[in-house]
Amino acid sequence: MNKKLTSVLLSSMLCSLVMATGQAHAQDKPLLLETIAIKAGRLLDVESGKVLRDQLIVIEGERIISIAPIAGTPIPATVKVIDLSRSTVLPGLIDAHTHLTSNPRQHGYSSLGTSTVRAALYGVRAARDTLHAGFTTVRDVGSEGFSDVALRDAINDGDFPGPRILAAGYAIGIKGGHCDNNLLPPEYNDTGKGVADGPWAARAKVREMAKYGADVIKICATGGVLSKGDAAGAQQYTLEEMQAIVQEAHKLGRKVAAHAHGASGISDAIRAGVDSVEHSSLIDAEGIKLAKQHGTWLVMDIYNDDYILGEGEKAGFLPESLAKEKEIGQKQRDNFRAAMQGGARMAFGSDAGVYPHGDNGKQFYYMVKYGMTPMQAIQAATISAADLLGLKDKLGSIKVGKLADIIAVDADPLADVTSLTKVNFVMKNGKVYK
Template identity: 60%
Template sequence: MKIRVFLSLFMFSAVLQAQTLVLKADAMLDVNSGQLIANTLVLIKGNRIHQIGSQGEFSVPADAKVIELSGQTLLPGLMDMHVHLNSDARLHGYKRLAQSLPRKTLTGVTNARKTIENGFTTVRNVGAPGYADIALRDAIAEGELTGPRIFAAGMSLGITGGHCDNNLLPYEYKDKAAAVADGPWQVREKVRMNVKYGADWIKFCATGGVLSKGTKVGAQQFSQQEMDALVDEANLRGIGVAAHAHGLNGIKTAIRAGVTSVEHASFLDDEAINMALEKGTYLSMDIYTTEYILGEGEKAGILEESLAKERLVGGKQRQSFRNAVNAGVKMVFGSDAGVYPHGHNARQFSRMVKYGMTPIQAIQAATINSATMLRQQDKLGSLEQGKLADIIAVPGNPLKDIALLEKVSWVFKEGVLIKSP
């Protein structure tokens, strides 16, 4: 029975790819204005949106396949700017030592499908071993696998013994992460290595982290000189930089260096917020992960040391989020999926609203803001003529109930049907 259902959806998708599509829905959300457009028609030709209007404003082509989405609101495909598709949320700490690189690569295949089926058609993957995320990106782009569009960072840069190093094994194993770099020229070499193997972005660890052994979550990693060299090298290659940074000094040093985004940004003060405003730095703050880490983390193998750090960080990060939102800092949606199960990304929306955003601000963070940060705003992030037809539908008005984004019923990526009820 499951095979027949899968084949039926596959054949339906194939038909939709071959035809002009018209989506007929109760409403569409214009993420730029924050307004709902009632009784919407969206005409799709090929992989792009050809025309949008209210029903009756334009005629439906005779050869078009019309899909009735009664009771549904259309939105742009959602975008998550901080995921780890090759990570299994059930395996943390020492449990992850048992996973081989091929196994992690296959884990990414499963997680990619879960991610797109829950409405996220674009992600930024900020760190994976052995360039597994780049292989996954390319397989999806070539149509071999189903998943979101991936902007991949390859291997995360870190210092010896820092958050992006491997610190679980004793000295005699000589275990060291492949992208560890100490000193400005080593940092440049690792950036060049990532670019050589296909990275779209560079991600580095500017401070200690919650889930690493032996790092202080607020302690700065990399000097100003090292961060300056890292960002300069990435800029020479025309690619953006994401800085993992919980601690205040690391956040400020990363902003001074000119990073595109600060991930987590847990310990903000007024100066750091003003620096982000002045520099135009984006913040990507994963304010949902606390529930999973403290609720399920021990069972998943998260170390007691890490649980203690999360108890320290979680509340402060949410207050920092509220302060940054109130100040008008540019924000993107970043969930850190992989710490918790993939496919649950949208659960963060309700936390974003609870801690200071309006529903439209939270949706904009996951659509037009993320597209702009990626420099893809001409193709992605909103439903407009000429943009790629990444479209989702939810059963109702998400401006009134943000939790509806956890109930995505239809997903199209570049005009191809990925999910239907």
Template identity: 50%
Template sequence: MRTTTIIGSIMALAVSAHIEATDQYLTADAMVDIKTGKIVSSPALIISNGKIVRIGTQKNLPKPQGMDEVDLTGHTIMPGLMDMHVHLTGDATTPFFVEMGYSLPRQTVVAVKNAKTTLMAGYTTVRNVGAPGYSVIGVRDGINDGDIVGPRIYAAGPSLGITGGHCDNNFLAPELKVKSEGVADGVAAVRAKVRENIKYGANAIKLCATGGVFSKGTKVGIQQYTVDEIKAAVDEAHRRGLTVAAHAHGTEGIKAAIIGGVDSVEHASFLDAEAIELAKEYGTYLSMDIYNTEYTLTFGEKNGVPEENLNKERQVSKRQRDSFSRAVKAGAKMVFGSDAAIYPHGDNAKQLSRMVRYGMTPLQALQAATINSATLLGREGDLGLLEEGYMADIIAVRGNPLDDVSILENVAFVMKEGETYKTPEQ
């Protein structure tokens, strides 16, 4: 009976109906060329089997007779957005310790809800960097099989971390003997844990190289995993074609993660000049969540976040934004990573205006959330652009996002792989 109830709850969160992908002719007033920053007037796209097969203008590519039409008059189209750091099982509006008591089935239902919300906000691809019990892997598979609605998901499974570190659970009494399932100490254990995550379906890997803001008893600046442990995780993941994300706030942990070969450093709060140069030398992407501090410091106390964690957020906030500005100025490679769950899912795009405020051009911010993220995932050949042969992941807004990126906080149209999930009338 309980299993039936859980399945019913999950299925009820699916969109009741959406427009099935057939051959389609899509037009709009304008299109953003993400590579060049140019605005293409009166674009026309032909979509078949979930991909863009022809692209031109309404003048040189007229509508084929009998083809279904998607008319986005009054709108500007661009590729679907991508967020490289989300936690779909988390919900910032749920009281801190209430959420900690959620069962795995309850967390999975939350992830289903948040996946749909994220897609409707215009994010057609996300990387979920840590969730218990392979829950988001199950959500990903449900989306892929058409059972529920959500973005394309790269799911890491349980995050790897040291005993007592940021990716362990340190909130409960020692006699309860609670240990997070991603805990792995030493090179051999790290290798085994990566293999276990892959065994159960992970298509990305996440490890914790330093302390963090929302854990108990860890210091954000202190390194946790050694370079050798990080290298072991990277070796195992890369052998299987998976990217590795490293949570790292502190300077030495950031450097260890880069030298260890990770594909992206998450947060990267305390960068120095050497760390930035190392990131450039190794080609490591920085994924810096510079919006969520506003939510945490405004609503965290009300939501029951302990004072220890709020104090750590105050330590990180300005330093991380300063680091972001210096990294952008130095030309480091950047992707869009929001840490959605620390603030409400669906508000992901609020970070874009902060990325511009702290040093990026609007085009750079959009590239971070499209072609840069696609390249990080090894999908630069079919995601992140509106070009022939690419997936028909398309969003639309009223206005020009290169003039004001904040308009992406209100996306009017969402298509993923040729299927329409949101229209301007919704």
């Protein structure tokens, strides 16, 4: 095993040198992939649910090329070594429900003064804070002016640090619904850019989102907590409209995430074939059964109730939003437990942007409190979330051939899951950011 690993390391370095020589002849610019070896004291294998001790993770460029016991394994002097032998090492975390360009202290009417450009610039800081918190991948489910798409592209171009982003563009919904802007009086005649009524208008809106760079389609199946003038549990899109959206999105290679608090909207969204149901606050036994039958992911944001009720008017939340949150917040947490016990597939999603970006890890405590083991909560934010996003072959676990998204904490998160709020090492695509 040791000789084999040494051979892999030396062969990898030789291949990189050969490639670099060829590249130099072609472009006069040598390209040599850096090789890094991480000494992991405790390595969480989220696929098996086991902890591996004293492992050496070798990374070349952006990918993991080998994993083996440290003991007796020689490391070439030219390989950069990162010593995490006193830490717990695990895959980069994934948050499947964020709003990176949303300012958590500008809700309700205070949000009206924020331009799309300012929101995108705010997203630069939010992206950095999210990455430094250990979340190397996020699904951003709805931003004004395609600001999430611009943020994604800027990060991909290396303009500034941030997580890998799957962007949705505008969230799609009915006129006067949760995805519309209902804060202005009639004389402004303002309608949200994601509004689409009827099956064919909804199909056209999906095509528009895809045209302008959306990776995923977000729809509003029911009312919401933070919107004005609608009941959170009331169904908004019909089954026919949601079926049209899902058919169009899947035809274009996009998955569909459905905002849904109410039981009927949740069930119809699942019947329509959505890939995930967000929030799922008032899900009932039928909805849990349907989710299990269809393999639909539930993404339940059970931390932000603390922030909404704790910050209240200081963050600009509407009085009716606070009333709605008081009504359904605890029900959502209880239904999280019921869905977990009912065997539904669960992925981590926190609704970051409602609360400060970078605090994503605070949700782990509640996931464990309401029914998950620490390992299950971590799996929800790694291998399960990667599966939901269609990235399981690249992300979600520390395995040979996968992208090197790796984080570390000093403590043991299986003993104290809140240690995941204190990430002290972050690597994304083989590059160290913290």
